[in-house]
Amino acid sequence: MPELPEVEALATDLRARLVGRTMRRVDVPSISALKTFDPSVDALRGTTVTAAGRRGKHLVLTVDSGLHLVIHLAHSGWVRWREASPRPTAGRGRGPLAARVVLEAPAGDGERGDGERGGDELGGDGFDLTEQATQKRLALHVVRHPEQVMSIATLGPEPLDAAFTEERFAAILAHAGRAQIKGVLRDQQRIAGIGNAYSDEILHAARMSPFHPASMPAADVQRLYAALRQVLGEAVERALSVSAASLKAEKRQGMRVHGRKGEACPVCGDTVRQVIYAESTFEYCATCQTGGKPLADRVLSRLGVRR
Structure with a gap:
């Protein structure tokens, strides 16, 4: 998408x-x-x-x-x-x-x-x-x-706007409570524009499990906010540097974990794993994000995601 x-x-x-x-x-x-x-x-x-x-x-x-x-x-x-x-x-x-x-x-x-x-x-x-x-x-x-x-x-705020501060992001996460962070990042009514692919990339950059509760300590919020801004900002720069006809290929090439099941994580070398749920999948690195523990597929079926 x-x-x-x-x-x-x-x-x-x-x-x-x-x-x-x-x-x-x-x-x-x-x-x-x-x-x-x-x-x-x-x-x-x-x-x-x-x-x-x-x-x-x-x-x-x-x-x-x-x-x-x-x-x-x-x-x-x-x-x-x-x-x-x-x-x-x-x-x-x-x-x-x-x-x-x-x-x-x-x-x-x-x-x-x-x-x-x-x-x-x-x-x-x-x-x-x-x-x-x-x-x-x-x-x-x-x-x-x-x-x-x-x-x-019903869209949430734009995550690259100047008004989308760390404090505003923290308030969104606190309001989401125990909801899993993967679903919160993808929820268009909370934050606009992030989908399955970039939520994978943001969580990998933040070294955070997709199942992590949205309500989290301030240090985790800071790390996740920095990863969100960096991943999206760099992706926009890359996208603007290629022709529209090359955007799909550029997106795939720029991914570290999303769509790279079975490949080596570029950070630690562990094998990128995949979770299948509903009509979609997500990818993650167990070493970087979950302390080496593989995630079960069934848990993600409970993610509430709005288009």
């Missing part, structure tokens, strides 16, 4: 490409992806993009009419920039294409003033939203304010 660093990099890439450009149209072949009906997605036609940003794991595109296109890529969604006119879609709900944004050509690019492109009604460049998964969870919202999207309205 794209998490804070990747979504931040996608937002930065889209900002450079989209701001000042006019939307010719937005097609939604996968009708289940569109979660709103008023305003209509057709209300974006002819509007100009004024901003592209991120909130949690959401992309937020703002247009000059005051509307916002909010995109949640879910587990396997992605943004694919398209330089040329698209081919016709195969039909609603077929294939990985969830939505397609077609742009007018920039001024002076040879287009007619009425938006026609040499008679090509298909349009020009833009981007596609794709989802390579059996269960389709990618979500699009056309809203007058991003807070009208429930998963944004």
